[in-house]
Amino acid sequence: MIPEDIDLRELTADLKAKLGPGEPVGYLRGKSLMRDLLADLKGYSQQEAEELIDTLELQGFLRFLGDPSERSVADAQWDITPHA
Numbered sequence: 761m762i763p764e765d766i767d768l769r770e771l772t773a774d775l776k777a778k779l780g781p782g783e784p785v786g787y788l789r790g791k792s793l794m795r796d797l798l799a800d801l802k803g804y805s806q807q808e809a810e811e812l813i814d815t816l817e818l819q820g821f822l823r824f825l826g827d828p829s830e831r832s833v834a835d836a837q838w839d840i841t842p843h844a
Contacts, residue, residue, distance in 0.1 A: 766812070768815070768816060768819060768821055769821070769842050769843065770842075771798070771802075771812065771816070771821075772816055772821040772822070772840060772841070772842040773842035774801065774802075775794055775797060775798065775816075775840060776840040776842060778797055778801060779793075779794075779797070779840070782837060783837075784837070784838050785835055785836070785837055785838075786835050786836075787824050787826065787828035787836075788828070790824070790837075790838045791810075791813055791817075794813050794822070794838075795809040795810045795813050796809070798812055798813065820841070821840070821841055821842065822838055822839070822840055822841075823838065823839040823841070824836065824838055824839075825837050825838065825839055
């Protein structure tokens, strides 16, 4: 469903540029924020944007700095690296 011609580095750089300092925070809240931002910014459907966020995470462009399974570190920030 996601075209192979999407430049993941560029997409990550666009995300990073549009997010405020220290954003996003929290595993699920962060993923939702980035998904919504991609949908608004690039016109992707919610499902396409969510798949892209998952792909960016799997490819190492997005990395959650906490542990989503532990409440005490579930509100950590994300590392967004366009040059992964």
